[in-house]
Amino acid sequence: xxxxxxxxxxxxxxxxxxxxxxxxxxxxxxxxxxxxxxxxxxxxxxxxxxxxxxxxxxxxxxxxxxxxxxxxxxxxxxxxxxxxxxxxxxxxxxxxxxxxxxxxxxxxxxxxxxxxxxxxxxxxxxxxxxxxxxxxxxxxxxxxxxxxxxxxxxxxxxxxxxxxxxxxxxxxxxxxxxxxxxxxxxxxxxxxxxxxxxxxxxxxxxxxxxxxxxxxxxxxxxxxxxxxxxxxxxxxxxxxxxxxxxxxxxxxxxxxxxxxxxxxxxxxxxxxxxxxxxxxxxxxxxxxxxxxxxxxxxxxxx
Amino acid sequence: xxxxxxxxxxxxxxxxxxxxxxxxxxxxxxxxxxxxxxxxxxxxxxxxxxxxxxxxxxxxxxxxxxxxxxxxxxxxxxxxxxxxxxxxxxxxxxxxxxxxxxxxxxxxxxxxxxxxxxxxxxxxxxxxxxxxxxxxxxxxxxxxxxxxxxxxxxxxxxxxxxxxxxxxxxxxxxxxxxxxxxxxxxxxxxxxxxxxxxxxxxxxxxxxxxxxxxxxxxxxxxxxxxxxxxxxxxxxxxxxxxxxxxxxxxxxxxxxxxxxxxxxxxxxxxxx
Numbered sequence: 001x002x003x004x005x006x007x008x009x010x011x012x013x014x015x016x017x018x019x020x021x022x023x024x025x026x027x028x029x030x031x032x033x034x035x036x037x038x039x040x041x042x043x044x045x046x047x048x049x050x051x052x053x054x055x056x057x058x059x060x061x062x063x064x065x066x067x068x069x070x071x072x073x074x075x076x077x078x079x080x081x082x083x084x085x086x087x088x089x090x091x092x093x094x095x096x097x098x099x100x101x102x103x104x105x106x107x108x109x110x111x112x113x114x115x116x117x118x119x120x121x122x123x124x125x126x127x128x129x130x131x132x133x134x135x136x137x138x139x140x141x142x143x144x145x146x147x148x149x150x151x152x153x154x155x156x157x158x159x160x161x162x163x164x165x166x167x168x169x170x171x172x173x174x175x176x177x178x179x180x181x182x183x184x185x186x187x188x189x190x191x192x193x194x195x196x197x198x199x200x201x202x203x204x205x206x207x208x209x210x211x212x213x214x215x216x217x218x219x220x221x222x223x224x225x226x227x228x229x230x231x232x233x234x235x236x237x238x239x240x241x242x243x244x245x246x247x248x249x250x251x252x253x254x255x256x257x258x259x260x261x262x263x264x265x266x267x268x269x270x271x272x273x274x275x276x277x278x279x280x281x282x283x284x285x286x287x288x289x290x291x292x293x294x295x296x297x298x299x300x301x302x
Numbered sequence: 303x304x305x306x307x308x309x310x311x312x313x314x315x316x317x318x319x320x321x322x323x324x325x326x327x328x329x330x331x332x333x334x335x336x337x338x339x340x341x342x343x344x345x346x347x348x349x350x351x352x353x354x355x356x357x358x359x360x361x362x363x364x365x366x367x368x369x370x371x372x373x374x375x376x377x378x379x380x381x382x383x384x385x386x387x388x389x390x391x392x393x394x395x396x397x398x399x400x401x402x403x404x405x406x407x408x409x410x411x412x413x414x415x416x417x418x419x420x421x422x423x424x425x426x427x428x429x430x431x432x433x434x435x436x437x438x439x440x441x442x443x444x445x446x447x448x449x450x451x452x453x454x455x456x457x458x459x460x461x462x463x464x465x466x467x468x469x470x471x472x473x474x475x476x477x478x479x480x481x482x483x484x485x486x487x488x489x490x491x492x493x494x495x496x497x498x499x500x501x502x503x504x505x506x507x508x509x510x511x512x513x514x515x516x517x518x519x520x521x522x523x524x525x526x527x528x529x530x531x532x533x534x535x536x537x538x539x540x541x542x543x544x545x546x547x548x549x550x551x552x553x554x555x556x557x558x559x560x561x562x563x564x565x566x567x568x569x570x571x572x573x574x
Contacts, residue, residue, distance in 0.1 A: 031526065070531040106528045132564075134486065134505070134529060135465065136536040141529070149525035152532065 003298055006270045010280040011297050016168045016262065017285035018293040021080045022087045023163030023253055024117050025110040026154075027063065028099050029074035039102035040075045043094045047079070048199050051209075051220055055081040055090040056165060056251050058197030069108045070152070076110050078197045080165050080251045087159065088117050095153070096123050100144070106152040109139075111253075113158030120144075120153030160253060164293050167250035167258040169265050170208070170226065172242045172280040179244035180204075182269050182277035186248050189268035195257035196250050208247045208284060223284075241279060255293055263300040270302065306361050308354035310368030310389070316344045317392065318353065321375040325383035325402070328361040343374075369408050377404040380421060393430070394437075396423040399447070412456065413437065415449040418466070428453035431475070434468050435461030442483060444468060450542055457494070460487040463504065469542045479506050482565060488537060490547055501558050501565035507533055509547050509570050519557035524571045527552045 003013030028043070030036035040059060047057035060076040068074040079094070081087035099105050100123060107119065120142035124131040127144040133155075134141045140155035169186060173179035187203030190196065198204075213221035224230045225237040226245045238245070248265055252258035269278050283297055308323065318341040322328075328336060337351035350356070358365075362383040366376070369389020376392075377385045380399040387395075390408035394416050401421040406414075409427030415434045429451040434444035435458060443462040450469045451459070457475035460468045464483040473491035482501035489497075489506065495514040498506050507530075527548070534546035551571035557563055 029528075069535070070528045071535060072528075072531070104526070130564075132503070132505075132566075133484075134532075136467065136486070136532060137540065141532065143529050149527065150529060152528040 004301070006301060008274040009270050009278055011266070011270075011301060012280065012282040013296075013298055014283050015285055015288070015294045015296040016166070016283035017288060017291035018164045018166040018168075018255075018258060018295065019291045020161070020293070021082060021163045021165035021251065022084050022159060022161055023078055023080045023111075023251070024087055024091060024157055024159050025060065025076055025078045025253070026091075026095065026119065026157050027068055027074050027076050027108040027110040029063075029068045029070055029072040029106045029108070030102065031072060031104040033062075033073040035103055035105070036072070036074050039099045039105045040077055042102065043098035044077060045098075047090075047094075048201070048205070050080070050082050050165070054086060055079050055094075056197070056199035057090075057094070058199050058251070059191075060197055060253075061194055070106055072106070078195075078251070078253065080163055080197070080199075084115075084117075084159060084161075091117055091119065091157075092122050095119065096126070100126065100146070100151050100153075103148055107154065109154045109157035111158030111160060113160050115159040115161065116156040117159045119155060119157050121155040123151075123153055126151075162255070163251065163253055164255050164258045165251045166291065167252065167262055167293070167295055168284045169248045169262060169269070170282040170284060171246050171248070171269060171278040172226075172238065172282060173244050173246075173278045174241055176244040178275075178277055178279075179246045182272055183246040183248060185268040185272050185277060186265035190248060190250060190261040190265040193257060193261040193264050195253035196261045197252075198248060199251060200249055203248055205247045205249055206245075208245070211286065237282070239280075247284065258293070259295055259300060262295055262297075263302070266297065266300050267302040303360040304358040305363040305365050306356070306358045307365040307367055308350070308356060310354060310366065310370065311352075313370055314342075314348060314353050314372050316342050316346050316348065317372045317374055318348065318370075319343050319375050320373050321378035321397075323350070323364065324377060324380050324385070325361045325364065326379075326381055328364075333359075369406070371411060374411075376406075377402075377423075380404060390427070395425075396421075396449075399423065401447075409453060410451075414451075415444060415447075415468075417442070418444050418449060419446040422448045422450070424450040424452070426452045428472065429455045429459070429470075431456035431458055432461050433459040433470070433474075434463055434466075435459075444485065448540065448542075454491070459489075460485070463487065467536075469537065471543070478512075479504065479565075482506075486533065488533070488542075488547055490543065498558055498565055498567055500561050502562040503564045505533075505565070506567045507547055508567060511569055512567070515555065515567070516558060516560075518560040518563075519555040519567060520559060522554045522556050524551050524553040526550050527568070530568060 044057040208223035209220040342348035412430035455474040476494035478497040530548040537543040
């Protein structure tokens with residue numbers, strides 16, 4: 001599996017395997033950046049993996065007041081799920097419980113597509129008959145009276161079936177400090193690519209999983225091949241110099257966005273070099289049998 | 303292909319019904335057939351050729367060089383294409399139009415944009431009474447599209463309006479948005495007495511307090527309104543207004559409580 005070396009960092013000749021997903025995007029705004037961020041952080045909380053959270057969600061990008069529909073600070077948030085039904089359910093629950101409730105918030109569609117998901121057209125019922133429908137220039141808004149004025153929410157948002165979930169990079173380092181430094185550098189570079197989210201805490205996941213388990217009912221369990229403490233006991237993928245591995249998982253609006261993000265992360269890790277960061281970069285796959293998308297690291301090298 | 307142009311020869315001696323002169327009805331006609339279309343509504347029965355000199359051939363962009371208060375129903379039932387009238391028009395301009403755009407460079411008579419459901423009608427001068435409103439006996443007025451009056455609109459602008467956006471930038475007369483069902487009426491430059499008379503739902507956006515508010519409207523606070531920002535930004539993006547009409551904080555008056563009472567008059571807080 002050993003491939004090339006770039007700036008002293010070994011890059012495995014392997015690929016990340018990713019899956020087709022359904023995704024949507026909204027813009028959440030508030031009177032200040034602080035409250036926009038509060039609403040968004042609440043909404044994207046507990047949304048790291050579809051395995052246990054129903055959806056994967058994160059901030060795609062921050063928007064300046066001049067870039068949002070209502071001229072206030074905001075964020076573009078993306079949600080990913082395995083089915084349109086689940087995505088619809090998660091969107092309404094999260095916007096209803098976390099954005100509607102947040103002071104001064106408003107919520108707008110942020111994905112242009114013919115397939116639509118309900119947003120304000122379902123949340124409007126909170127208005128108990130006092131909700132107001134407004135159409136301006138082809139866009140449909142609902143105004144729901146709340147205790148600090150009105151919650152304004154666009155009626156629907158777009159749904160894409162071309163989204164990709166599960167793009168990833170594995171960063172293998174000599175120690176924990178170096179692994180974390182590599183992961184932080186990669187996550188920062190990857191987050192800057194538009195149209196993607198990194199659903200795990202800070203964009204980084206330390207508990208990479210394999211499919212299946214020795215226990216009945218567990219659909220995923222620890223990725224023992226990459227666990228340094230099991231090097232002596234399992235068919236390990238780690239050489240003696242590796243003592244910590246961190247993974248970055250990427251969900252993207254399009255396959256191109258995932259590839260661009262992975263390339264940006266790879267570049268950042270290579271620039272950081274093996275002393276301060278990762279000795280080796282790899283990627284997770286299932287032999288190419290399960291996922292529709294494959295991202296070969298050698299194609300993404302700078 | 304140059305635009306199909308109707309140049310007015312002289313002030314017509316009778317009222318004219320210009321409703322046949324829209325792209326959809328002229329599309330398959332030869333020029334000599336167009337000249338024979340009857341426009342007059344009296345025993346004179348003037349035809350196109352008696353009133354206008356024709357030039358150009360592109361029926362999707364029609365121009366009237368010269369206008370008259372006797373031009374009725376210009377652009378009626380328009381569904382696509384553009385009509386520009388370099389002059390005044392009479393009653394019912396853009397009546398029941400559903401698409402395309404009409405630009406009146408002069409002033410319009412009563413019932414401009416009556417019952418329109420789509421497209422854009424812009425009047426650079428003033429407009430008469432019942433702008434966007436229904437004809438007698440009809441249940442609803444304007445039901446979509448954008449109607450802009452750059453000058454002053456007469457009484458009862460947006461009567462029985464149901465959907466869409468009506469913007470009046472030079473002030474308007476009494477009973478604006480009377481019997482409004484829903485939709486948005488934006489008024490810059492002040493409105494006369496009793497706007498929103500018997501309105502059920504819908505929004506009237508004004509930059510200052512109306513001359514007289516109906517006693518059946520009740521003040522319900524001033525709050526930082528996201529909708530006001532959206533409306534302001536839409537008006538600017540559409541080239542309708544140059545600056546925000548409402549601003550961040552608006553005062554809301556709910557009414558008309560003589561009927562359903564779910565409508566509102568939003569007044570810019572600095573103007574209230």
